[in-house]
Amino acid sequence: MNDELQDKIAGLVERARRGELAAFAELVRRFQNMACGYAYAVLGDFHLAQDAAQEAFVEAYRRLEQLREPARFAGWLRRIVLSSSHRFIRGKSVSTVGLEAAEVVASGELGPSKAAEGKELGERVLAAVRALPESQRTAVTLFYINGYSQKEIADFLEVPVTTVNNRLHAARVQLKERMMTMVEKTIKDN
Known part of the structure; x- marks a missing residue:
């Protein structure tokens, strides 16, 4: 800062x-x-x-x-x-589901099978992000979901910008590996 x-x-x-x-x-x-x-x-x-x-x-x-x-x-x-x-x-004692998922299904925008596929894919992606180490998960969330710059994230986390860049890079590598594994498994199953 x-x-x-x-x-x-x-x-x-x-x-x-x-x-x-x-x-x-x-x-x-x-x-x-x-x-x-x-x-x-x-x-x-x-x-x-x-x-x-x-x-x-x-x-x-x-x-x-x-x-x-x-x-x-x-x-x-x-x-x-x-x-x-x-x-x-x-x-936290009970599992929660965001209302956004229920709203999409209730609105009828997607058919039940497409909604289920979309929900499953979203859950897989979120599971892959949740599986990251906390430092990488934080960098990914603040950068990709909230749209903060590496500098802003570094200031907030009180770490050098290079540390944020390294965390983002490591997270992308891990996510790519996990997503490729999911794609390969899906192709083999179908």
């Missing part, structure tokens, strides 16, 4: 500490998608990720006074999102 942006974030944190809700709302606006993307990488469920990110922002607001270096808000928030996500993992 460049110095100017860090100064702006530090200023927003200081204003939020003084009780300016608009300043904290701006912090939420700036980091909401990143927090949701990171929670999704950990949880693998969009709805739980949104809940975990929301819980993390509430906790961050309550603990704002504990942040020693306001310019390091992004990394501090990331750790809170991770803790919040882990609480959801521990508390």
